[in-house]
Amino acid sequence: MERYFETITRKYLDIRGKMSFMFLNVDMASAYLTKGLEEDSDYVIEVVGDDLKLKKCPGAAGNEAC
Structure with missing residues (x-):
């Protein structure tokens, strides 16, 4: 499963002007996979x-709020 997500997320990283949405059931995914996807997004x-919580956005560093 991790190899699959690695392949599909890396494949589309360089496309500009496009937005992709990925939903991940974190109860089913490993912490390694979850962290990797969050870092690449x-x-x-x-x-x-x-409830929705914005955990990461461009321009915010570390624990800084979005």
Whole structure:
């Protein structure tokens, strides 16, 4: 499963002017895969029930809020 996500996310990283959405069930994925996908993404949104939390966005560093 990790090899699959590595392949599909790396394949599209250099496309400009496009936005892709990927939904990942973090209960099924390893911490390694989750961390890697978050590092390679510009935006990371966590969905818990009906709540959304913006965890990562361009221009924010470390624990800085988006």
